[in-house]
Amino acid sequence: MNVFNSFGRSPRESQGAKFERDRQPPKRALVLSNRHARQGKSQAVERAIAHLTAFGLEIVRECPEDPRDLPDVIRKYRNCVDLVVIGGGDGTLNAAVEGLVEVQLPLGILPLGTANDLARTLKIPNAIEAACETIARGRVRYIDLGWVNGKYFFNVASLGLSVEITQKLTKEAKSRWGVLAYAATAFKVLWKARPFRAQIIANGQCIRVKTIQIAVGNGRYYGGGMTVIHDATIDDRRLDLYSLEVKHWWEIIYLFPALWQGRHHRMRGVRTLEGQDIRIETRKYCEINTDGELTTQTPAHFRVIPQILPVLVPYS
Template sequence: MTNDHLQLPPKTALLLINRKSRHGQENLVETIRQLKELGFIVLEELTEDPLKLPDIIRHYQHQVDLVIIGGGDGTLNAAIEGLVDTQLPLGILPLGTANDLARTLKIPVDLPQACQVIATGQYQRIDLGLVNEQYFFNVASCGLSVEITQRLTKEDKSRWGILAYLSMALKMILQARPFRAEIRINGEAIRIKTIQIAIGNGRHYGGGMTVCHDAKIDDQRLDLYSLEMHHWWQILLILPALWRGRHADLPGVRTLQGTEFEIYTRKSRSINTDGEITTSTPATFRVIPQVISVLIPR
């Protein structure tokens, strides 16, 4: 797909909405009405199995100008392979709980405003992270965040929204146990004892936490941090800095930047990508520069 094609006003849109997302079902009819009022021909496909999204996108690739996805970060993550394969531009309707990719791209959570961005916004090429052949937009991590993901139910997220993440994070911090890992970068092996390793491609994750104060989703780099604390209360002390991405110089926090990392652990540990557990260690993380196009506010 050429850049000239990308600049044409898209008219036919494939709309994919996760009915199980926090606001998916209740906003379906209103979303279609608004998109049609903005001049789109809407081809709607609903599935309760996000793993089918890439095949649906491939099926429609010659019939549409762009793909509009309504859901949270997990739904967007599930669709990545289809977007990469077809190179169709992406419009985002933030209908999930955390909506970290939308936050990174400054896409409003207000539905009419998000639809307006899709109709009148500009295209931005963004990077993707890749871990063990699994793409991610925001962050891939192992340790504490996996425990939070495993314990957090859809009912919790639907009922409490972002507060569900905060509440579960506090519970898991009290139970956090360090594990041994080895980080390899540029031929160097770094052995650590940590409670969490997170590797970010975008700017936000975990409901608004910041990967690094200057992280961007098109900076062609990955930002790694490792929490190497001995006591749960030390984690609580650095939470404000973690939220703002200002944790690089704090005691007990290791930060690294690069285009590729390898992580090894004594026993295989699950890895969380954009809020879903998708792979495990040993793991190789890479940045794939400017691989898909997304509509963002002008």
């Protein structure tokens, strides 16, 4: 199936082709959102549905009680709709990813979460009307997914400090402070962080490290706008790993600007590598955070799944 020709609008299409396209029945979009979202987010979804309808889409709406039900809802409508629109943040997208991969319908993103790192990576606007225009008139881009122990992820999977941050980061803090809640929580747990020993196996090498955090990135952004590595893209068919091997917790404070910009590969105390297949083993079980949710633990086998998921993105 040529997804681009069947859905997107080519900037060079002829007037005749445009006429034929406009005569076709409207595209049907399954819009998924969190039933328990705060009032402001629910209102944003309502505005988005109004914009999508104005752009000519026919809307089917579902609001599952539990985000874990999202894949089953997507499977239910696989033969009834032309695309899937998800209103939420990276956690909601991660909860839906198995269903999205299975049905292979184009994904439209309404960035209504706190961090919206996948939307940032794909340059999808935060403004509701502009995001809806991307869904209705954008182009399809096939993106990579990361995979660890059978679990897909969009942005990053990590162990160590980030897991402690995830455990301490509350919904109330995210609601009140937005992306600043990530930094504030990081500073709260940083001084208690302790290094752990791990073995990284990649590219035919076995590397033993003493580290405070290991992160394996698929996309470009994570953690509210931090950069995995400066040249990462979400369709480059690779994973990017960094390990923070500092001796004292306060050294991370000096690394923070470089971590934010993705320039940490130049910094002392930071190990970086890239690969398509990476294994991490630890002496004790360590929990692993994927796109902000604790989903698995070490030993961990990471892989990149190239260009597996169609997503609607802006033309520019």
